[in-house]
Amino acid sequence: xxxxxxxxxxxxxxxxxxxxxxxxxxxxxxxxxxxxxxxxxxxxxxxxxxxxxxxxxxxxxxxxxxxxxxxxxxxxxxxxxxxxxxxxxxxxxxxxxxxxxxxxxxxxxxxxxxxxxxxxxxxxxxxxxxxxxxxxxxxxxxxxxxxxxxxxxxxxxxxxxxxx
Amino acid sequence: xxxxxxxxxxxxxxxxxxxxxxxxxxxxxxxxxxxxxxxxxxxxxxxxxxxxxxxxxxxxxxxxxxxxxxxxxxxxxxxxxxxxxxxxxxxxxxxxxxxxxxxxxxxxxxxxxxxxxxxxxxxxxxxxxxxxxxxxxxxxxxxxxxxxxxxxxxxxxxxxxxxxxxxxxxxxxxxxxxxxxxxxxxxxxxxxxxxxxxxxxxxxxxxxxxxxxxxxxxxxxxxxxxxxxxxxxxxxxxxxxxxxxxxxxxxxxxxxxxxxxxxxxxxxxxxxxxxxxxxxxxxxxxxxxxxxxxxxxxxxxxxxxxxxxxxxxxxxxxxxxxxxxxxxxxxxxxxxxxxxxxxxxxxxxxxxxxxxxxxxxxxxxxxxxxxxxxxxxxxxxxxxxxxxxxxxxxxxxxxxxx
Numbered sequence: 335x336x337x338x339x340x341x342x343x344x345x346x347x348x349x350x351x352x353x354x355x356x357x358x359x360x361x362x363x364x365x366x367x368x369x370x371x372x373x374x375x376x377x378x379x380x381x382x383x384x385x386x387x388x389x390x391x392x393x394x395x396x397x398x399x400x401x402x403x404x405x406x407x408x409x410x411x412x413x414x415x416x417x418x419x420x421x422x423x424x425x426x427x428x429x430x431x432x433x434x435x436x437x438x439x440x441x442x443x444x445x446x447x448x449x450x451x452x453x454x455x456x457x458x459x460x461x462x463x464x465x466x467x468x469x470x471x472x473x474x475x476x477x478x479x480x481x482x483x484x485x486x487x488x489x490x491x492x493x494x495x496x497x498x
Numbered sequence: 499x500x501x502x503x504x505x506x507x508x509x510x511x512x513x514x515x516x517x518x519x520x521x522x523x524x525x526x527x528x529x530x531x532x533x534x535x536x537x538x539x540x541x542x543x544x545x546x547x548x549x550x551x552x553x554x555x556x557x558x559x560x561x562x563x564x565x566x567x568x569x570x571x572x573x574x575x576x577x578x579x580x581x582x583x584x585x586x587x588x589x590x591x592x593x594x595x596x597x598x599x600x601x602x603x604x605x606x607x608x609x610x611x612x613x614x615x616x617x618x619x620x621x622x623x624x625x626x627x628x629x630x631x632x633x634x635x636x637x638x639x640x641x642x643x644x645x646x647x648x649x650x651x652x653x654x655x656x657x658x659x660x661x662x663x664x665x666x667x668x669x670x671x672x673x674x675x676x677x678x679x680x681x682x683x684x685x686x687x688x689x690x691x692x693x694x695x696x697x698x699x700x701x702x703x704x705x706x707x708x709x710x711x712x713x714x715x716x717x718x719x720x721x722x723x724x725x726x727x728x729x730x731x732x733x734x735x736x737x738x739x740x741x742x743x744x745x746x747x748x749x750x751x752x753x754x755x756x757x758x759x760x761x762x763x764x765x766x767x768x769x770x771x772x773x774x775x776x777x778x779x780x781x782x783x784x785x786x787x788x789x790x791x792x793x794x795x796x797x798x799x800x801x802x803x804x805x806x807x808x809x810x811x812x813x814x815x816x817x818x819x820x821x822x823x824x825x826x827x828x829x830x831x832x833x834x835x836x837x838x839x840x841x842x843x844x845x846x847x848x849x850x851x852x853x854x855x856x857x858x859x860x861x862x863x864x865x866x867x868x869x870x871x872x873x874x875x876x877x878x879x880x881x882x883x884x885x886x887x888x889x890x891x892x893x894x895x896x897x898x899x900x
Binding site for chain 1: 503816824837846858896
């Protein structure tokens with residue numbers, strides 16, 4: 335049963351909500367992924383431009399989600415710029431929460447979704463390429479969590495998410 | 499561990515140049531004349547205990563008595579039938595749990611699918627005590643399906659609770675017809691109505707409606723927080739939920755909040771002195787402007803006379819409501835949303851889902867509650883800011899771009 339909960343955002347979350355960095359769709363990205371579902375109220379799209387030596391040159395996002403979701407996506411795209419894919423892969427959802435000055439517990443899934451979206455984009459990049467040693471074959475916990483959220487919403491609400 | 503500093507958030511937020519408060523559903527702005535009516539009772543007079551034999555006590559008792567008389571008069575009941583508690587939530591809990599406790603037998607409890615949580619949750623908790631709890635469905639505008647309700651009421655039914663006006667989508671139930679249908683099927687049923695959003699807005703006469711219990715809330719009529727009312731018809735038995743030294747109130751122990759009662763009394767006088775045509779025209783101005791100027795919007799709840807005069811609830815597709823409340827807050831427009839993102843679990847408003855709205859429409863819903871203190875200029879400012887806020891968040895959103 336849902337009840338309201340206090341959401342005391344940090345000034346950093348509010349600032350990134352107000353002036354998000356790296357916002358917008360990227361034309362011809364080298365990697366792209368979406369995570370979340372309209373039904374749960376959060377969808378995040380991650381776009382990456384990747385150099386030949388597998389460094390992220392540019393990253394951008396779009397978000398259908400709450401203020402925390404927009405801030406998490408914004409800070410993540412800022413954090414990955416200039417990082418090798420291997421380094422970017424190792425960013426944890428706690429790192430995002432830390433950079434935002436903390437997230438209310440009920441909003442942690444926003445940073446999990448952001449990391450899930452990034453890892454999914456990195457996996458997409460290696461589809462048809464040779465998988466590097468650092469990229470685990472099995473889905474990581476964060477990726478599974480993002481997937482579980484999508485599946486749970488799909489299972490619970492099914493087609494209802496699309497209608498009016 | 500995350501230790502929030504709300505002060506830092508407020509500093510980062512800043513004070514917008516113009517502010518319009520429209521979140522009267524969740525907590526009210528209180529008019530200066532109401533605050534003024536409260537002030538003497540903190541330290542000038544009536545600061546005593548209404549059940550003690552001294553002058554400040556009798557002054558306090560006079561406030562309790564005259565407030566009960568006024569409320570009884572506006573409802574068409576007797577002052578002795580007015581029970582003061584500390585909130586609408588308490589009054590609803592007392593009505594549902596207190597009457598169930600007094601019954602001494604189990605049975606069926608029926609509530610509508612769109613009740614406030616302070617009816618829904620106590621009712622559901624009765625299941626653990628051996629009652630059967632059934633939720634009567636509503637149509638896409640929030641009206642209870644009377645034919646289904648008729649079928650649900652049986653000889654086992656002990657309590658029915660259906661609100662007079664829905665708190666989120668403003669549906670004005672055909673309460674008299676509903677009470678007749680219920681009592682016709684089983685005259686022994688106790689009928690409760692949560693009238694927090696009806697009081698002072700739609701006709702509400704207990705003698706005409708045939709109800710047994712009515713809940714009112716001070717802050718919903720621009721009074722201070724801290725006063726709720728449970729009106730009880732003659733012969734309806736309710737057991738108090740709190741234990742303590744009972745005072746002038748037989749169902750609620752503790753010292754009466756006399757300053758709040760004085761404010762509530764003033765708020766009721768003002769509510770019944772003012773006609774509703776102004777707020778109704780502001781409501782329609784807001785609805786018409788938003789629906790015509792913002793694409794992909796849906797009005798939630800009915801239109802015209804069947805909608806509460808102060809209620810506007812609109813879904814903005816492809817945007818998430820919590821982000822919209824934050825964006826509007828930065829622009830000085832204070833509203834709330836039915837989005838899951840404002841809740842403890844990932845679940846949007848049960849009212850939106852009950853009227854058949856999709857999850858996306860429920861997430862993108864905003865609730866505006868107008869008062870007679872708002873102006874046309876306020877409404878026009880709100881419309882401007884809503885247009886800009888929705889445009890900005892739709893630009894961010896990957897949804898709805900074909």
